[in-house]
Amino acid sequence: MRLVLALLAMSILFGCAIPARAADLPIVALHPDTDATEVRDAIRYAIVAPDEAVSVDDLQRLEAVEHASLQFGTVGQTAIVGLRLKNVGDTADTWFLSTGRGSVDLLQIYRVDGATVSPVFDNRDRASLGRSLADYQAIATEVRLGAGEEATYLFKFRDTITSWMPITVSTYGTFFRERRANIAMVSAVIVGSLVLVFLSMTVFASTGRREFLWLGAAELAFALNTFHTEGYSTIFGLYRWPALATAFGEVSRTTFCLFMIQFGRILLQSRQAHPRLDLFLRIVMAAGLGLVVLALLQIVLPTVPAMALRTAGWLYLLVTALLLPVLASLSIRSTPTNWPLLVGWTVVAIYIVHITIAISGLLPGLPVYWHWLGPIGFFECLMASLTLALHLRHLYTSRVKAERVARDALLSQLALSEETARLAEEKARALSEVHARDRLLVGSAHDTRHVLHALNTAVYFGKSQSASQSSQQPLIELIESSARHLEDIISSSISVTKREGDFVALSVVDLAPLLGSLGSIYEPIARKNGIELTIECDPECAALIDDALFARLTSNLLNNALKFTEAGRVAVTCQNRGSLLYLVVTDTGVGIDRTIADWLNDNVGSAAKPAPELGINTGWRAIRAITELLRGSYLVDSDGQGTSIEIVLPNPASSSVTLCRLQDLARAVPELTFVAMEDVDDGDFDSSARIAVIADNSDAASREAAASVSSLLLSRPLCIEMADHPYVRSQGSNPLALAASTN
Known part of the structure; x- marks a missing residue:
């Protein structure tokens, strides 16, 4: 008795601790053919140094999990997790001990037998990892226990994405049923994404709208990211190259964000409709391209800590998830059929916000529903497919409407063609009548020349008389001027008629004699009516002009002025100013009605024809036609006490x-x-x-x-x-x- 007490005192004195035992862990009772329940309550864990070896002593410091979610510490920390299992049934059975993770930075599994710790699995052993992934499509190990047998397992793990490690113990049937369900869900997401890609290409081919190409590319990237996130890219080969697997995940996730943002930009036409938003979206896209480049560089030249790169990638995904519902809501304003996009993107945004907070450890008690990614992705594919279906339906209805409009337009065109044919016949008859009148005009001009010839002959013999008959000289000059003016009218009319109203004969003319000749014609008329007629022209006023058309223009102006002036004076002035020729005719007559004057001034150079009720006479029709033909303009100023008409004609020869x-x-x-x-x-x-x-x-x-x-x-x-x-x-x-x- 004294010896025992002495040994106990020495133990206390020198601090000798009692060795840790696996029996200190709670037991997870296993029943054959039954999945384990309440695994979480039996799990214990501790945070250790990254390079610390696993030993049986670790059992002593393990503590209970604090939160409902199986998160151990924070992201990047190394944790040791302990779990004690016991078959309480009467027969032996096999269970699967699984982590639910397809990829993790460090995961080692050990079995504790008394004071011995034996390694069972190490993901750094690529061959062992490959066998586990090939056999179970997850990191898992078989646990075979006889009746009443128990086993204790230690897990050492670390990850730069999340500290979440969902440890489960399930039977053979449950384990593989869950794996098949997961494979089916991921397959559904991939098939749905591929169908959406096909629909996007169909809509693009039908409408030429490039935004649907970007939507298809985004859904393809989403399918690849789902394939990777659920661990299948690692399962089917990338476990051999961890850096490549990490880059694949970052690139697929970030390109999904990039393509979705570009789809939203084109859908909204943000460059024109929302320039500030478009600038922000381009900045976000530039940041995404930078992340893609960094992720690719990590394969051959690691320059950024993996944890920092993954954190940046998740933050970028979070920003994109929050942007998508905003873009969808803006697009609904112009295209209501985009409402499924708003529903789908809102659900995706809620899930991404939830999963980001959950795996980050900001709220340790928040459960992690990692495998909801498949159903959420499948729902988003359905909503996007519904959007495309609505667009196709809109295209169909629009096409039917367009065909109906085209049919009506064709019928209208047919009716218009018949009307055109009728008008063409009327035009042909009208042209025939015009040509007949032209031929009559030419014939009349030919006959009129006989009279002109007789007048000119009379003028010739009159001039040849002796000076004793000089009293008849003014009359002879009047007849000569009138005949010359009549010949100008006839020749210019015939030439213009031949060219359908477009003929000019230009020559350098001294306008003083021409205006003097016109003055001699109209001076007797003015004197008879008691009107003073004055004609002023600059000496040697040279003009590059059609003298016959200019004479007709001046004659019509003089005729109108004398016709509507009962008393007073009529004055004609002609002078060069710069490269223009100014012809101004003023009178003290009754003036021109304001409505007529306004119409004339408003339609200078216009082909508009006056309404018959305006009462614009034939003289003004000739004045407008000749002025336009000579590329000139006019201005009418009338105040009821007289009229001033200014004609401005181009004259390149005014100065030299x-x-x-x-x-x-x-x-x-x-x-x-x-x-x-x-x-x-x-x-x-x-x-x-x-x-x-x-x-x-x-x-x-x-x-x-x-x-x-x-x-x-x-x-x-x-x-x-x-x-x-x-x-x-x-x-x-x-x-x-x-x-x-x-x-």
Whole structure:
């Protein structure tokens, strides 16, 4: 007795501890053909140094799990977990001790037999890891216990993703049934993603909308990430290359985020509709590309700690998950059929937020539903597929509607074609009538020339009389001016008619004699009505102009002024200012109605025709047509006490006239083909070219001959300023040149 007490005192004195025993752990009672329950309550764990060896002494310091979730410490810490199992049945049986993890940085399993610790599994042994994954599609070991036999296991593990380690003990049937269910769920997600990829390609082929290509790419990346996250990429080979397996997971997860964000950008057209949001999304995408590059570099050149890279990847996934419902809700505003995207992405976002918080250990008591990834992913695929189906349905209904509209349009087109045919017939009849009138006009002009010839003969003999009959000289001059003016009217009318309203004969003209001749015609009319007529023209007022058209223009203005002036005066002024010619006719008559004056001013250079009720006379129709033909403009100012009409015409020869040769003019306007009058009858030129006829003068014969082949006649002497006239430029270029006018 004294010896025992002495030994006990020495033990206390020198601090000799009693060896730890496996019997100190709670027992998990196992029944044959039955899964273990309440495993968590029997688990004990402790946090140790990474390089500390596992020994039986570790059993002494193990503590109970504090939280409902099987999380041991924090991410990156090394933990030792102990579990004691006992077959309480009457027969021997086999159970599977599984971690539920397909990949982990460090996992070692030991069996404790008394004071002996024997290694059972080490994931750093690639051959052992490969056999476990090939046989069980998970990290697991078989536990065979006879009746009443017990066994104690120690786990040493560390991971940079999560400290969660769901240890389970299940029968053979339960274990493989759960594995087959997991395989079926992952297969469903992959097949659903592939179907969604096919639908995305179909929608793209039908609509050409590129965003659905990005959706298909995102779903393909999601399928690859699900395959990896559930451990199957490791099971089927990547366990040999841990760095490659890590990179595969990071790249597949991050590319899913990138493709989804790009899909959202194009779907929203954020660059135009939401520029600030688009800038933020591009920044997020740039960060994602950086993560992909770092993950790939880790394979050959580890530069970033694995834990830091995985943390950054999970944070990037979390940001993307929170963005997706926002993008979906914005897209619904313009496309209501996108509502399934909002539902699916919201569910995914909730799950990712939950799993991120759970595996991070921020809330240790939060349960980890890792295998919910399959059902959640499958649901997201269904929602995205429903979105595409709704888009296809919308396309179908839109096509049916478009076909209906096309059918109605075709019927309308048919009716329009019939109406067009009717109008074409009416146009042909109208053209026939116009040509008949043109032929009548030409015939009448030919007959009128007989009268002109007789008048000119009378003028000739009148001038040849002796001075004793000089009292008849004013009358003879009046007749001569009238005949010349009548000949100008006839020749210009015929030439313009031949070219369908588009013919100009340009020459350098001294306007003083021309206006004086017109004055001699209208002066007797003015004197008869008691009206003072004055014509003022700058001496040597040269103009590059069509003298016949200018005479008709001035004549119509004078005729209107004298017609509507009962008393007072009519004044004509003509002068050059810069490169423009100003012709102003003022009178003290009754004036022009304000409505007519406004319409005339508002439609300068326009092809608009006045309404009959306006009462615009034939004279004003001629004034507008000639002014437009000469590329000029006009301004009407009338206040009820008189009228002032200002005509502005282009005049490149106002300041100087530079004589030139035909070759110089041809170089200045290379688009035109210049043909001499004597070559017109020969036809020795390209009739399809843009032609300008060169003649010695612009008399009636020259005009008629030139109008048969061209819309432009240039009279000698030629000057280089002719190339600068807007009408010449319009003949040598496209119709845009018509914009060059005095306006």
